[in-house]
Amino acid sequence: MNQAVQPEAARPSAPAVIVREVQGVLFATLNAPSTRNALAPEVVAALDAAVARAEADGAVRALVLRGAGGFFCAGGNVGNFRARLDAGPGGDDPVASRNREFGYFMQRLAALPVPVVAAVEGAAMGGGMGLACAADIVLATRDARFALSETTLGIIAAQIAPFVVARIGAAATRRLGLSGERASGDAAVALGLADELAADGAALDALLAEWLTRICRCGPQANRAFKPLVARAARLPQGEALDEAARLFAQCMRGEGAEGIQAFRDKRDAAWVARFDAAAVRAAQATQD
Known part of the structure:
Protein backbone atom coordinates (compact mmCIF):
# COMPACT_ATOMS: atom_id res chain seq x y z
CA MET A 1 0.00 0.00 0.00
CA ARG A 217 36.46 47.64 33.42
CA CYS A 218 33.97 50.44 34.06
CA GLY A 219 31.15 50.13 36.56
CA PRO A 220 28.04 49.20 34.53
CA GLN A 221 25.75 51.48 36.52
CA ALA A 222 28.33 54.29 36.39
CA ASN A 223 28.30 54.03 32.59
CA ARG A 224 24.48 54.05 32.61
CA ALA A 225 24.59 57.28 34.62
CA PHE A 226 27.42 58.97 32.72
CA LYS A 227 26.19 58.61 29.14
CA PRO A 228 22.79 60.29 29.74
CA LEU A 229 24.51 62.98 31.82
CA VAL A 230 26.71 63.88 28.84
CA ALA A 231 23.63 64.14 26.62
CA ARG A 232 21.78 66.34 29.13
CA ALA A 233 24.82 68.54 29.78
CA ALA A 234 24.66 69.69 26.16
CA ARG A 235 21.07 70.91 26.66
CA LEU A 236 20.84 72.14 30.26
CA PRO A 237 22.09 75.46 31.62
CA GLN A 238 25.48 74.90 33.21
CA GLY A 239 24.25 75.25 36.79
CA GLU A 240 21.45 72.71 36.27
CA ALA A 241 23.89 70.32 34.63
CA LEU A 242 26.27 70.60 37.60
CA ASP A 243 23.42 70.06 40.08
CA GLU A 244 22.44 66.90 38.19
CA ALA A 245 26.07 65.76 38.08
CA ALA A 246 26.42 66.17 41.86
CA ARG A 247 23.29 64.10 42.49
CA LEU A 248 24.49 61.33 40.21
CA PHE A 249 28.00 61.40 41.73
CA ALA A 250 26.56 60.84 45.19
CA GLN A 251 24.32 58.06 43.87
CA CYS A 252 27.30 56.30 42.27
CA MET A 253 29.49 56.82 45.33
CA ARG A 254 26.92 55.07 47.52
CA GLY A 255 26.53 52.28 44.97
CA GLU A 256 29.30 50.87 42.80
CA GLY A 257 31.74 53.48 44.02
CA ALA A 258 32.21 51.71 47.35
CA GLU A 259 33.35 48.53 45.58
CA GLY A 260 35.45 50.40 43.01
CA ILE A 261 37.36 52.42 45.61
CA GLN A 262 37.93 49.34 47.79
CA ALA A 263 39.19 47.37 44.79
CA PHE A 264 41.60 50.20 43.98
CA ARG A 265 42.91 50.15 47.57
CA ASP A 266 43.22 46.36 47.50
CA LYS A 267 44.99 46.46 44.10
CA ARG A 268 42.49 44.00 42.63
CA ASP A 269 39.85 44.00 39.93
CA ALA A 270 36.45 45.36 40.88
CA ALA A 271 33.70 42.75 41.03
CA TRP A 272 32.22 43.86 37.71
CA VAL A 273 35.38 43.55 35.56
CA ALA A 274 35.06 41.23 32.56
CA ARG A 275 37.50 40.43 29.77
CA PHE A 276 36.98 39.48 26.14
CA ASP A 277 39.19 37.88 23.53
CA ALA A 278 38.82 37.58 19.77
Whole structure:
Protein backbone atom coordinates (compact mmCIF):
# COMPACT_ATOMS: atom_id res chain seq x y z
CA MET A 1 0.00 0.00 0.00
CA ASN A 2 1.42 3.31 -1.03
CA GLN A 3 1.78 5.80 1.76
CA ALA A 4 0.83 9.39 1.19
CA VAL A 5 3.83 11.60 0.78
CA GLN A 6 3.98 14.05 3.63
CA PRO A 7 5.01 17.61 2.76
CA GLU A 8 8.45 18.50 3.97
CA ALA A 9 8.32 20.62 7.08
CA ALA A 10 9.12 24.21 6.33
CA ARG A 11 12.45 25.25 7.67
CA PRO A 12 12.26 28.12 10.11
CA SER A 13 13.53 31.30 8.54
CA ALA A 14 16.76 32.74 9.88
CA PRO A 15 16.27 35.63 12.31
CA ALA A 16 16.66 39.08 10.80
CA VAL A 17 19.02 39.99 13.64
CA ILE A 18 20.88 37.43 15.74
CA VAL A 19 21.18 38.58 19.37
CA ARG A 20 23.46 36.90 21.89
CA GLU A 21 24.50 38.03 25.36
CA VAL A 22 28.01 37.35 26.64
CA GLN A 23 29.15 38.71 30.02
CA GLY A 24 26.48 41.37 29.89
CA VAL A 25 27.29 42.52 26.35
CA LEU A 26 24.53 42.20 23.74
CA PHE A 27 25.83 41.32 20.29
CA ALA A 28 23.23 42.22 17.62
CA THR A 29 24.29 40.89 14.22
CA LEU A 30 22.26 42.02 11.20
CA ASN A 31 21.54 38.76 9.37
CA ALA A 32 20.27 39.49 5.86
CA PRO A 33 23.44 39.02 3.78
CA SER A 34 21.47 38.52 0.54
CA THR A 35 20.46 42.21 0.75
CA ARG A 36 23.74 43.27 2.36
CA ASN A 37 21.84 43.66 5.61
CA ALA A 38 19.53 46.35 4.26
CA LEU A 39 17.18 47.96 6.76
CA ALA A 40 14.00 46.12 5.88
CA PRO A 41 11.13 46.54 8.38
CA GLU A 42 11.84 43.19 10.05
CA VAL A 43 15.51 44.13 10.53
CA VAL A 44 14.61 47.47 12.11
CA ALA A 45 11.98 45.80 14.32
CA ALA A 46 14.54 43.24 15.54
CA LEU A 47 17.11 45.96 16.22
CA ASP A 48 14.49 47.95 18.12
CA ALA A 49 13.74 44.87 20.24
CA ALA A 50 17.46 44.52 21.05
CA VAL A 51 17.61 48.18 22.07
CA ALA A 52 14.50 47.75 24.25
CA ARG A 53 16.15 44.77 25.95
CA ALA A 54 19.29 46.79 26.66
CA GLU A 55 17.16 49.63 28.08
CA ALA A 56 15.16 47.41 30.40
CA ASP A 57 17.81 44.98 31.61
CA GLY A 58 20.17 46.63 34.09
CA ALA A 59 22.60 43.73 33.65
CA VAL A 60 23.29 44.69 30.01
CA ARG A 61 26.58 46.58 29.83
CA ALA A 62 26.96 47.35 26.11
CA LEU A 63 25.39 46.79 22.70
CA VAL A 64 27.48 45.75 19.69
CA LEU A 65 26.15 46.24 16.14
CA ARG A 66 27.68 44.26 13.28
CA GLY A 67 26.60 42.84 9.94
CA ALA A 68 26.75 39.22 8.78
CA GLY A 69 28.65 38.19 5.68
CA GLY A 70 31.40 40.76 6.09
CA PHE A 71 29.09 43.69 5.28
CA PHE A 72 27.74 46.13 7.87
CA CYS A 73 24.60 47.60 6.29
CA ALA A 74 23.56 48.77 2.82
CA GLY A 75 20.99 51.22 4.20
CA GLY A 76 17.32 51.37 3.27
CA ASN A 77 15.58 48.59 1.35
CA VAL A 78 14.95 50.09 -2.10
CA GLY A 79 12.23 47.52 -2.87
CA ASN A 80 10.19 48.80 0.05
CA PHE A 81 10.65 52.37 -1.22
CA ARG A 82 8.87 51.43 -4.46
CA ALA A 83 5.93 49.84 -2.67
CA ARG A 84 5.42 52.90 -0.48
CA LEU A 85 5.58 55.24 -3.45
CA ASP A 86 2.96 53.21 -5.33
CA ALA A 87 0.58 53.65 -2.38
CA GLY A 88 0.26 57.38 -3.13
CA PRO A 89 0.29 60.21 -0.61
CA GLY A 90 -3.35 60.14 0.55
CA GLY A 91 -4.25 61.80 3.83
CA ASP A 92 -1.31 60.27 5.71
CA ASP A 93 1.65 60.05 3.37
CA PRO A 94 3.02 56.49 3.84
CA VAL A 95 6.45 57.52 2.58
CA ALA A 96 6.79 60.25 5.20
CA SER A 97 5.25 58.20 8.03
CA ARG A 98 7.45 55.13 7.43
CA ASN A 99 10.50 57.33 7.14
CA ARG A 100 9.67 58.97 10.47
CA GLU A 101 9.22 55.54 12.09
CA PHE A 102 12.88 54.85 11.42
CA GLY A 103 13.69 58.18 13.04
CA TYR A 104 11.97 57.10 16.26
CA PHE A 105 14.16 54.01 16.30
CA MET A 106 17.27 56.12 15.72
CA GLN A 107 16.33 58.37 18.64
CA ARG A 108 15.94 55.34 20.88
CA LEU A 109 19.27 53.87 19.76
CA ALA A 110 21.16 57.12 20.31
CA ALA A 111 19.58 57.59 23.76
CA LEU A 112 20.46 54.09 24.95
CA PRO A 113 22.24 54.58 28.31
CA VAL A 114 24.81 51.83 27.73
CA PRO A 115 27.79 52.10 25.34
CA VAL A 116 26.95 51.23 21.74
CA VAL A 117 29.80 49.92 19.57
CA ALA A 118 29.52 49.56 15.79
CA ALA A 119 31.92 47.12 14.11
CA VAL A 120 31.93 48.03 10.42
CA GLU A 121 33.12 45.81 7.58
CA GLY A 122 32.36 46.13 3.87
CA ALA A 123 30.34 49.32 3.96
CA ALA A 124 27.98 51.45 6.01
CA MET A 125 25.80 53.10 3.37
CA GLY A 126 22.96 55.56 3.91
CA GLY A 127 20.93 54.33 6.87
CA GLY A 128 23.77 51.96 7.72
CA MET A 129 26.05 54.94 8.14
CA GLY A 130 23.33 56.43 10.34
CA LEU A 131 23.47 53.36 12.59
CA ALA A 132 27.23 53.79 12.93
CA CYS A 133 26.88 57.50 13.68
CA ALA A 134 24.42 56.75 16.49
CA ALA A 135 27.04 54.53 18.15
CA ASP A 136 29.45 55.78 20.80
CA ILE A 137 32.45 53.92 19.40
CA VAL A 138 32.95 52.95 15.73
CA LEU A 139 35.56 50.37 14.79
CA ALA A 140 36.09 49.56 11.13
CA THR A 141 38.25 47.58 8.78
CA ARG A 142 40.59 49.77 6.78
CA ASP A 143 38.75 49.05 3.53
CA ALA A 144 35.25 49.62 4.94
CA ARG A 145 33.39 52.43 3.17
CA PHE A 146 31.07 55.04 4.65
CA ALA A 147 28.71 56.99 2.41
CA LEU A 148 25.57 59.11 2.43
CA SER A 149 24.46 57.54 -0.84
CA GLU A 150 20.82 58.67 -0.87
CA THR A 151 21.34 61.69 -3.12
CA THR A 152 22.71 59.42 -5.87
CA LEU A 153 19.17 57.95 -5.94
CA GLY A 154 17.52 61.36 -6.00
CA ILE A 155 16.46 61.20 -2.35
CA ILE A 156 17.99 62.49 0.88
CA ALA A 157 19.48 61.15 4.10
CA ALA A 158 16.51 62.28 6.16
CA GLN A 159 16.08 60.60 9.55
CA ILE A 160 19.78 59.90 9.98
CA ALA A 161 20.89 63.47 9.23
CA PRO A 162 20.75 64.78 12.83
CA PHE A 163 22.80 61.82 14.06
CA VAL A 164 25.42 62.20 11.33
CA VAL A 165 25.71 65.92 12.12
CA ALA A 166 26.04 65.14 15.84
CA ARG A 167 28.95 62.81 15.13
CA ILE A 168 30.93 64.55 12.36
CA GLY A 169 29.54 68.10 12.18
CA ALA A 170 27.49 69.95 9.59
CA ALA A 171 30.33 70.75 7.17
CA ALA A 172 31.47 67.13 6.83
CA THR A 173 27.85 65.98 6.55
CA ARG A 174 27.27 68.43 3.69
CA ARG A 175 30.47 67.25 2.00
CA LEU A 176 29.37 63.62 2.04
CA GLY A 177 25.68 64.18 1.37
CA LEU A 178 26.12 66.58 -1.53
CA SER A 179 28.71 64.45 -3.33
CA GLY A 180 27.96 60.82 -2.48
CA GLU A 181 31.66 60.50 -1.60
CA ARG A 182 32.74 57.17 -0.12
CA ALA A 183 35.16 57.54 2.77
CA SER A 184 37.34 54.71 3.99
CA GLY A 185 40.52 54.14 5.97
CA ASP A 186 42.31 57.23 7.19
CA ALA A 187 39.71 59.49 5.56
CA ALA A 188 36.96 57.88 7.66
CA VAL A 189 38.99 58.47 10.82
CA ALA A 190 39.78 62.06 9.84
CA LEU A 191 36.09 62.78 9.27
CA GLY A 192 35.17 61.23 12.62
CA LEU A 193 33.24 58.34 11.09
CA ALA A 194 35.55 55.73 12.61
CA ASP A 195 37.48 55.82 15.86
CA GLU A 196 39.98 53.07 15.09
CA LEU A 197 40.84 50.85 12.13
CA ALA A 198 41.68 47.16 11.80
CA ALA A 199 43.43 45.47 8.90
CA ASP A 200 40.68 42.91 8.25
CA GLY A 201 37.77 41.05 9.84
CA ALA A 202 39.94 38.91 12.10
CA ALA A 203 41.81 41.96 13.34
CA LEU A 204 38.44 43.67 13.87
CA ASP A 205 37.41 40.82 16.21
CA ALA A 206 40.57 41.40 18.26
CA LEU A 207 40.10 45.17 18.28
CA LEU A 208 36.47 44.80 19.36
CA ALA A 209 37.57 42.49 22.18
CA GLU A 210 40.04 45.15 23.38
CA TRP A 211 37.36 47.83 23.46
CA LEU A 212 34.80 45.61 25.21
CA THR A 213 37.39 44.75 27.84
CA ARG A 214 37.96 48.48 28.40
CA ILE A 215 34.21 49.12 28.66
CA CYS A 216 33.83 46.21 31.08
CA ARG A 217 36.46 47.64 33.42
CA CYS A 218 33.97 50.44 34.06
CA GLY A 219 31.15 50.13 36.56
CA PRO A 220 28.04 49.20 34.53
CA GLN A 221 25.75 51.48 36.52
CA ALA A 222 28.33 54.29 36.39
CA ASN A 223 28.30 54.03 32.59
CA ARG A 224 24.48 54.05 32.61
CA ALA A 225 24.59 57.28 34.62
CA PHE A 226 27.42 58.97 32.72
CA LYS A 227 26.19 58.61 29.14
CA PRO A 228 22.79 60.29 29.74
CA LEU A 229 24.51 62.98 31.82
CA VAL A 230 26.71 63.88 28.84
CA ALA A 231 23.63 64.14 26.62
CA ARG A 232 21.78 66.34 29.13
CA ALA A 233 24.82 68.54 29.78
CA ALA A 234 24.66 69.69 26.16
CA ARG A 235 21.07 70.91 26.66
CA LEU A 236 20.84 72.14 30.26
CA PRO A 237 22.09 75.46 31.62
CA GLN A 238 25.48 74.90 33.21
CA GLY A 239 24.25 75.25 36.79
CA GLU A 240 21.45 72.71 36.27
CA ALA A 241 23.89 70.32 34.63
CA LEU A 242 26.27 70.60 37.60
CA ASP A 243 23.42 70.06 40.08
CA GLU A 244 22.44 66.90 38.19
CA ALA A 245 26.07 65.76 38.08
CA ALA A 246 26.42 66.17 41.86
CA ARG A 247 23.29 64.10 42.49
CA LEU A 248 24.49 61.33 40.21
CA PHE A 249 28.00 61.40 41.73
CA ALA A 250 26.56 60.84 45.19
CA GLN A 251 24.32 58.06 43.87
CA CYS A 252 27.30 56.30 42.27
CA MET A 253 29.49 56.82 45.33
CA ARG A 254 26.92 55.07 47.52
CA GLY A 255 26.53 52.28 44.97
CA GLU A 256 29.30 50.87 42.80
CA GLY A 257 31.74 53.48 44.02
CA ALA A 258 32.21 51.71 47.35
CA GLU A 259 33.35 48.53 45.58
CA GLY A 260 35.45 50.40 43.01
CA ILE A 261 37.36 52.42 45.61
CA GLN A 262 37.93 49.34 47.79
CA ALA A 263 39.19 47.37 44.79
CA PHE A 264 41.60 50.20 43.98
CA ARG A 265 42.91 50.15 47.57
CA ASP A 266 43.22 46.36 47.50
CA LYS A 267 44.99 46.46 44.10
CA ARG A 268 42.49 44.00 42.63
CA ASP A 269 39.85 44.00 39.93
CA ALA A 270 36.45 45.36 40.88
CA ALA A 271 33.70 42.75 41.03
CA TRP A 272 32.22 43.86 37.71
CA VAL A 273 35.38 43.55 35.56
CA ALA A 274 35.06 41.23 32.56
CA ARG A 275 37.50 40.43 29.77
CA PHE A 276 36.98 39.48 26.14
CA ASP A 277 39.19 37.88 23.53
CA ALA A 278 38.82 37.58 19.77
CA ALA A 279 37.50 34.01 19.95
CA ALA A 280 34.67 35.00 22.32
CA VAL A 281 33.75 37.94 20.10
CA ARG A 282 33.76 35.76 16.99
CA ALA A 283 31.53 33.15 18.61
CA ALA A 284 29.06 35.76 19.85
CA GLN A 285 28.60 37.07 16.30
CA ALA A 286 28.43 33.73 14.49
CA THR A 287 25.37 33.33 12.29
CA GLN A 288 25.27 29.56 12.77
CA ASP A 289 25.46 27.57 15.99
